[in-house]
């Protein structure tokens with residue numbers, strides 16, 4: 006992963022995270038703008054995905070799909086001039102109470118660092134066009150299609166504009182990426198299912214963050230099983246997600 010980021014010309018560093026007497030690491034790839042408009046650097050845009058999986062599961066959807074988007078975005082942004090820094094972060098320990106992103110965010114907060122926003126990729130490769138392939142978590146305030154072929158965008162009040170921006174870019178894609186957006190109040194406390202990835206660490210610290218997801222176990226029968234393999238993924242869907250994430254990043258951080 007570090008090698009791939011470096012090959013695309015990004016400055017890569019590891020942020021160590023201690024847990025249970027062991028050391029884990031978040032991998033951070035940074036690309037800075039070639040110039041700063043007022044001599045002062047604007048807050049960075051962060052795009053992140055966790056790289057751990059649960060034991061016994063190969064984790065193709067959860068979360069190699071998110072990582073592959075991250076690596077592809079690294080490649081596509083490598084030749085683009087930027088107006089603000091972009092940070093691509095591969096988080097460790099998401100499956101362990103988000104310890105990796107929690108450590109990352111608490112350091113960010115301690116350094117009083119600002120963020121333009123965080124876009125978290127969590128299971129983004131599973132999609133089906135048949136009816137009855139989608140379920141919904143309980144108590145959701147919006148109607149959910151029964152066809153599991155959309156990307157869910159979940160944000161909160163602080164990240165509403167990020168949700169809208171992503172939606173617009175998805176609509177502009179050739180072949181369109183179908184999306185379903187949900188903006189939750191506060192930190193999503195009332196709907197715990199909306200907090201199930203690294204974006205919740207950012208919400209908890211007051212940073213604007215959204216999660217992009219195929220909704221994991223509400224669609225994917227292989228979720229956290231040994232059958233979560235690459236042959237079950239929808240690569241066309243994955244490539245539309247990649248194009249939309251790249252486009253959104255360019256809108257926020259491009260020149």
Ligand SMILES: [Zn+2]
Nearest residue numbers: 067068127128
């Ligand atoms: Zn995951």
